[in-house]
Amino acid sequence: MEVDKESNKPDNGFASSDSALQWSQWQLLDSILPTGGFAHSLGLEAAIQTCLVSTPEDLQTFIAHLLDNTGSLLLPYVYSAAMSPDMETWCKLDKSLDATLTNQVGRKASTAQGSALMRVAATVFSETQPCLKAMRNASLCSASGKVLVCFHHAPIFGLVCGVLGMDGTTAQRAYMYTAMRDVISAATRLNLVGPLGAAVLHHQMSKVAEAMVLKWMDRSVEESCQIVPLLDTVQGCHAYLFSRLFCS
Numbered sequence: 001m002e003v004d005k006e007s008n009k010p011d012n013g014f015a016s017s018d019s020a021l022q023w024s025q026w027q028l029l030d031s032i033l034p035t036g037g038f039a040h041s042l043g044l045e046a047a048i049q050t051c052l053v054s055t056p057e058d059l060q061t062f063i064a065h066l067l068d069n070t071g072s073l074l075l076p077y078v079y080s081a082a083m084s085p086d087m088e089t090w091c092k093l094d095k096s097l098d099a100t101l102t103n104q105v106g107r108k109a110s111t112a113q114g115s116a117l118m119r120v121a122a123t124v125f126s127e128t129q130p131c132l133k134a135m136r137n138a139s140l141c142s143a144s145g146k147v148l149v150c151f152h153h154a155p156i157f158g159l160v161c162g163v164l165g166m167d168g169t170t171a172q173r174a175y176m177y178t179a180m181r182d183v184i185s186a187a188t189r190l191n192l193v194g195p196l197g198a199a200v201l202h203h204q205m206s207k208v209a210e211a212m213v214l215k216w217m218d219r220s221v222e223e224s225c226q227i228v229p230l231l232d233t234v235q236g237c238h239a240y241l242f243s244r245l246f247c248s
Contacts, residue, residue: 021165024125028160029174031185033124036116037178040109041186041246042066043235048190050234059192060201063183064208065228070179071216072227073100074154075172080221081158082171087135091148093155096221101152103236109248114153121160129163172217176209186246 027033044062047053053062077093101107122133139148154175161171180202188198226232238248 018165020128024128024164025161025166025170025174027124028121028164029177031181033120034116035120036113037182038185039246040113040182040248041190042109042179042183043106043231043238043248044183044186045190045244045246046234046238046241047231048192049241050237052234053192056193056197056201059187060205062231063180063201063205065231066183067176067180067205067209067212068215069226069228069231070176071212072225074224075175075213075216076219076221076224077152077154078158078161078172078175079168079218081155082162082166082168085159085162087138090135090155090159091139093158093221094149094152097152097155098150100224102226103232105238105248106232106235110152110154111150112247114156115151117153117160118151118156121156125160125164132160132163135159169213169217173210173213176213180205180209189245 031038043066044053047062053059074097077097081090081093097110098107101110118132118136121129122136126133139151157175157178158171161174166174184193184198184202184205187193187201188195193201235248238244238246
């Protein structure tokens with residue numbers, strides 16, 4: 001190991017393993033990562049067309065309820081996968097969530113985003129975390145020829161977070177952050193709020209997001225539930241919209 005003569009500190013090359021993992025963790029939350037999240041409005045487009053959301057105040061209420069529902073339904077899967085990032089746990093969580101989701105639109109959105117996230121993570125982080133690629137290949141090529149998992153998003157997000165060294169609390173906050181980011185981005189493209197207003201709204205709603213994380217964090221999948229079933233019903237109507245910008 002070489003020593004920097006000016007600082008008398010060992011030169012470890014580009015970065016320590018912990019530092020390298022931090023860069024990967026930040027990249028996981030970057031909106032430029034092509035996981036397909038911005039193709040989905042999380043039910044907001046259907047809520048607008050059914051007149052549940054029409055004003056900025058309605059939008060704030062919708063986001064608060066969405067975060068509440070995300071915390072109650074999906075954070076247990078993120079937490080469990082992050083705490084045990086292995087193939088067996090992932091498969092069990094994926095099957096459980098597939099049986100739990102109640103509408104076809106939400107189920108398709110979850111598998112589409114999850115499949116994209118797993119594909120991207122297995123490719124982007126293959127040099128430092130080859131286990132992701134190995135797990136993806138194993139899930140696609142079972143001995144029976146059947147796909148082992150449906151690739152739902154929440155368990156895969158937790159799995160990737162766990163492999164990248166995130167603790168359970170940070171993984172759950174990260175998932176809530178991406179949900180809030182995606183729905184506010186959808187609101188911008190649906191002309192409910194401008195770009196600057198979206199940034200202000202994101203900052204304002206962060207307090208609500210943190211409250212929801214504290215409310216629902218560290219729960220088992222057996223405690224997963226729909227706390228705002230109306231949002232699930234509205235999202236299920238998305239396929240019947242006459243015109244639509246988003247996939248869900």
